[in-house]
Amino acid sequence: MEKMTSRQEQKIRTQQKIVEAANTCFIRKGMAYTLITDICEEAEVSVGTFYHYFNNKNDLIISQFKKFDMGFLEVAHRLIDNPDAWDSLIQFAHFFSRDASVSDKTLTLEYLKARVSLTVEQLFPRNRPYFIILCTVIYNGQVRRQLRADQTPQQLADLVMAATRGYNFDWASMDGAYDLHLRMQQDMPILFEGFRYREEYPYQLCDPAAVIPVQNVPKLYEQETAQLREYCESRLLR
Amino acid sequence: MEKMTSRQEQKIRTQQKIVEAANTCFIRKGMAYTLITDICEEAEVSVGTFYHYFNNKNDLIISQFKKFDMGFLEVAHRLIDNPDAWDSLIQFAHFFSRDASVSDKTLTLEYLKARVSLTVEQLFPRNRPYFIILCTVIYNGQVRRQLRADQTPQQLADLVMAATRGYNFDWASMDGAYDLHLRMQQDMPILFEGFRYREEYPYQLCDPAAVIPVQNVPKLYEQETAQLREYCESRLLR
Amino acid sequence: MEKMTSRQEQKIRTQQKIVEAANTCFIRKGMAYTLITDICEEAEVSVGTFYHYFNNKNDLIISQFKKFDMGFLEVAHRLIDNPDAWDSLIQFAHFFSRDASVSDKTLTLEYLKARVSLTVEQLFPRNRPYFIILCTVIYNGQVRRQLRADQTPQQLADLVMAATRGYNFDWASMDGAYDLHLRMQQDMPILFEGFRYREEYPYQLCDPAAVIPVQNVPKLYEQETAQLREYCESRLLR
Amino acid sequence: MEKMTSRQEQKIRTQQKIVEAANTCFIRKGMAYTLITDICEEAEVSVGTFYHYFNNKNDLIISQFKKFDMGFLEVAHRLIDNPDAWDSLIQFAHFFSRDASVSDKTLTLEYLKARVSLTVEQLFPRNRPYFIILCTVIYNGQVRRQLRADQTPQQLADLVMAATRGYNFDWASMDGAYDLHLRMQQDMPILFEGFRYREEYPYQLCDPAAVIPVQNVPKLYEQETAQLREYCESRLLR
DNA sequence: AATGAATGAGTGTTCATTCAT
DNA sequence: AATGAATGAACACTCATTCAT
The missing domain is CATH 1.10.10.60 (Homeodomain-like)
Structure with missing residues (x-):
């Protein structure tokens, strides 16, 4: 042995x-x-x-993505338990982009560029861990009337994801010419302003059972996702 | 002859x-x-x-970017002359992404992916034509109290560009899995909500002479940019 | 194993x-x-x-030069131990050009032409093996009053080398139109006549320690050169 | 007109x-x-x-050789009229190599290398102008008992040519690493020592009519060669 | 489990030369 | 006489991948 x-x-x-x-x-x-x-x-x-x-170079590269993704789980609790949902969205964008400052910048750029060109569909499916977290955060924010509720959590999560990822890709496309974190600190509050709850918007909470998406969990993440989903479901406000 | x-x-x-x-x-x-x-x-x-x-395949590809950029000049007038600056920002995002629907989608995806990996810094310098247009639009919007004026036009233009480009790249990274225009129609009004003028923000117009950036015009665009700058300057509200 | x-x-x-x-x-x-x-x-x-x-064709060609050079070591003993130094010079020229008759003539021509155009300075440095041999032979000839001693062994060795190589290159430039060995047999005794010791020349032996040059042994030959130098030094007449 | x-x-x-x-x-x-x-x-x-x-690059290069050769004619008189034939041989070697210092060194190197690898047989035929000059000088030297006469002027001329050309090629093969003229100044007196007339050598003048070779004049040189031959013949000592 | 010699289809690029204008 | 767009055969070199040891 x-x-x-x-x-x-x-x-x-x-x-x-x-x-x-x-x-x-x-x-x-x-x-x-x-x-x-x-x-x-x-x-x-x-x-x-x-x-x-x-099997080949791509295989190695893809194997690395999991590490990036999973590192994110550590902050799930903090985001979900943050009483200010709007602030959580801002935090999310920062955490998502932390690699840009935490690990080597050049390396992060390389992986970001690879993500765009590799076109591995499994790479960003809706239910990748952070999407689950995001939906939870948003739903709870809607319940607390901190975030607009005229769209489903998944719709808004898509928006947050697209904006956040977009900012990452844009930074990569500029070859990291500016300080991503500084820019996010300035810009995200403006971009996410529209997420705030306002009286004039219709208020329509979705079915809590439908908050967390279920389809197509890639095997790579099966285990971790199951745990995370359970946790998130337990934290949903009713 | x-x-x-x-x-x-x-x-x-x-x-x-x-x-x-x-x-x-x-x-x-x-x-x-x-x-x-x-x-x-x-x-x-x-x-x-x-x-x-x-000289090679890349050379050909880069030569195509100019065409894309220059095609954009056609809409400059419409954007600048639009009395509703906030709407102009929305329109800008649409026009910027028009290739996604106008020309072949696959082709657009290929070029977007190429942009990310080409790492041609000259590709997106601040004073590429649409940046000039955007600054003009924003400044006029600030003068008309349609857009927030607690940041300079250039800062806000950067923001609009990053969000717009980001959305494009994100779409490309998903291999065009969703309808970019539909998504933009839904999302941009939310993302750009924060650009609107509000009483509670400080109101600080910048020097009109500083609205349009001047540095580093790539030779490729020199001529067209000169014309455009002249036009934009003539349209600045005082 | x-x-x-x-x-x-x-x-x-x-x-x-x-x-x-x-x-x-x-x-x-x-x-x-x-x-x-x-x-x-x-x-x-x-x-x-x-x-x-x-790495490429040139690399292969250069690798062959070492073989040519090293093959020459076999005759070192014969040249050094020859009691008639002047005759050794004649023999040297012959041995140096032996490829012209031993191996394929066309091949020898090709390599000679390559030498001229390759411009590899390392190709003929002073201390390449045969230069060491030549200096030894000449110094001993000077001691024995067979060769003129108004110049250092190294100066005379340079002369012998230049004449010998020159004859090779000239033969190559004529595309091997004549029989190199026959020509050398006729010409070298005349050309080298001036090397003979004569009473009327000043007689000035150099420091035995300075006979064999030491600088810049190309790594390619380091090992073999070390052995050879040792041997030659041991054979220097005092 | x-x-x-x-x-x-x-x-x-x-x-x-x-x-x-x-x-x-x-x-x-x-x-x-x-x-x-x-x-x-x-x-x-x-x-x-x-x-x-x-017709092509080679054509251009070959066309240049004539210029090099013909430039040499200017000194023909000086060489032939020099009362010291042995000194004339030394001068010959210098004049032959004059390009090494007169025109651009790099250019001379290039042409020398080209000569070796181009393998244009017409390039160095026996009766190229300077061969005629050399035979005349040598014959007159033999008549005056300044040069050995145990070999025909043509044989000795071949030797002088080979040694001289060889020195040039060798210099080229070393990429012009040393000063060719300085080297020649030192070396030629030694190498040509064996050409001197000595009592112990057999003395056998050749037929004056056979001194100047006639075969294979390349058309390129026909005209100039005819003039030169006539001049040389008129200067032969009887 | 580890090695590294051997493979060879794949591909970008060169450049002398031609010929219609 | 001069032009320069067009040609396309020629070639060096790459590098992921395999497999016998």
């Missing part, structure tokens, strides 16, 4: 080494110009070994 | 033929998978001829 | 096969007109394999 | 412009890397015009 463990450890360590080497190369030469052999050299691993762990 | 003309005409016709063939191929196989030879076959032109007109 | 050996053997065999195929092609079509694919076909190897072993 | 002249002048001027442009390019980028279009751009002439005057 110890042997098994040491083998498994070895396995994970090698895979980890490859991923890190890949990121180092991505930063150094850019994703498009990083060759399999570059990664192998950097990881001090043979080409054969690379193919033992990944 | 006739001789000159016939040669020049021929030249333009050939170049045009290549561009159209390229777009046909981009739609058929995608930009990344379109070979120079594909384009040449489609255009019924030799490889040498292609390289006589363009 | 056996496994290692079999792989390494295979590697050397493949590389050898490529080199031989290249030479076959050079003879058949000339260096300039030999394509990488020609070599690969002849060697029954894929293009990729060629590039696995060499 | 004036029109004709002006046309012809124009023609010669254009051709001259092309040649000069070519040389400029050769210096700037090297012969091998100079494209026809480079030359045309430099000459401010269309590609079509280039092909109007030359």
Whole structure:
């Protein structure tokens, strides 16, 4: 059993080494110009070994997206438990874009660009974890009359997502020329102003059972999503 | 003189033929998978001829962006002369994204994705034509107390541009899965709600002379930009 | 260990096969007109394999020069131990040009022409093996009063080298129109007549420690040169 | 007739412009890397015009050799009339290599390299002008008992030529790393020492009528060679 | 599990040359 | 005589992927 463990450890360590080497190369030469052999050299691993762990470069890249997404779960509680839903939306945009400052900027840019061009549909399905969180936050905000309720939480969540992602992509398309966080700090309050509850808007809460979308959970996220959904459902205001 | 003309005409016709063939191929196989030879076959032109007109595929692609940009000038008047500045912002977002519906959708997607990965900084400088238009529209809106004036026109224009471009890129990242125009029709009024003039905001008009940015006009646009700037300056409300 | 050996053997065999195929092609079509694919076909190897072993055609050609140079070491002993130094100079010229008769004449011509145009300065540095040999031979000849001693061994060695190489290049420039060895047999005794010791010349032996030049040994030859230098130093007459 | 002249002048001027442009390019980028279009751009002439005057790049290059050769005729008199034949041989080597210092060094290198690799047999035929001069000088030296007469003037002339050309090629192969003229000044007296008349050598003058070779005058030189031969014959000592 | 030699289809690019204007 | 648009064969080199060891 110890042997098994040491083998498994070895396995994970090698895979980890490859991923890190890949990121180092991505930063150094850019994703498009990083060759399999570059990664192998950097990881001090043979080409054969690379193919033992990944089918190809894209496979490796996609495997990284989960990490980005999952890192986000940590803040779910804070967003959901924030009594000010409108502020939560602002926070959401910031958390979503945290990679732009937290990890290496160049690397974040590379992954953002990859997201646009890779066109992996599974990449941004409605029910990816943060969409669930967002719907919960918005619904609760509607209940508390902090957010407009003339549209369903999912519709508004789509809007928040599109604006947030858009800001990320735009920043990437400008090659990170400006400080994304600073810009978001200035801009999001203006862009999200329209989300605030106003008397003049119709007020129409949706069925609480329909707040959290259910379709098409990619297997990659199945487990984590199940947990998250349960938590969110338990926090829905009635 | 006739001789000159016939040669020049021929030249333009050939170049045009290549561009159209390229777009046909981009739609058929995608930009990344379109070979120079594909384009040449489609255009019924030799490889040498292609390289006589363009340095490479990227060169051709970039040359197309100018066309997209310049096509936008046609609507400048409508936007600037629209008495409702807030509505102009909404219209702007629509016009900016018109390619998504006007020309072939696949082609638009290809170009949008290309924009993200090309990383041509010159692609979106502040004073590209529509930025000038936008500043004009916003300033006039501020003068008319239709738009908030606690930020400079340029700051707000940046915001509008980022949101609009972001929406385009997001749509592209989803591979055009939804109807961009429909979504914009629904979402922009909400996102731009925060631009409206409100009594509670500070009201601070900027120096009219500083409305239209002047730096770094890329040579590609020099001529057209000069004309446009003149027009915009003449339309600024005092 | 056996496994290692079999792989390494295979590697050397493949590389050898490529080199031989290249030479076959050079003879058949000339260096300039030999394509990488020609070599690969002849060697029954894929293009990729060629590039696995060499960066390009030039790389392969340069790698061959070492072989030529190193083959020369075999005669070092004979030249140095020859009691008649003047005769050694004549022999040197012959040995240096032996390829012109030993291996294929066409091939030798091709390599000579390549040498002229390659402009690899490292190709003929002063301390390339035969320069060391030559200095030793000349110094010993000066000690024995067989060769003039009004110039340093290095100066005279330069002269011998230039004349010898020059004869080779000239022969190449005439496309091997005459028999190089016959010509050398006739001409070298006349050209080298001036190297003989004569009473009327000043006689000035240089410092034995300075006979063999030390600077800039190209890495390619480091090891072999070290051995050779040691040998030559041990044979210097005092 | 004036029109004709002006046309012809124009023609010669254009051709001259092309040649000069070519040389400029050769210096700037090297012969091998100079494209026809480079030359045309430099000459401010269309590609079509280039092909109007030359068949190809080689054609242009070969056309230049004549100039080099003919420039040499100027010194013929000085060499032939020099009472010291041995000194004339030394002078010959210098004059032959004068381009190395007179015109642009890089250009000279390029042409020398071209000579080796072009393999134009007509390039160095025995009876190229300077061969005739050399035979005359040597024969007269033999008559005056300044030069050894155990070999025919043509044999010795071959030797002088080979050594001289060889020195040039060697210099070129080293990419002009040393000062050719300085080296020649030092080395030629040693290398040519063996040409001196000595009592111990057999003395056998050849038939004066056979001194100057007659075969294979390339058309390119026909005219000038005829004049030169006549002059040389008139200067032969009897 | 790890290696790395071998593969070869794929593709961008070059550039001398032609010929209609 | 001069132009320069058009040609297209020619070629070097890449790099993801396989598989025997």
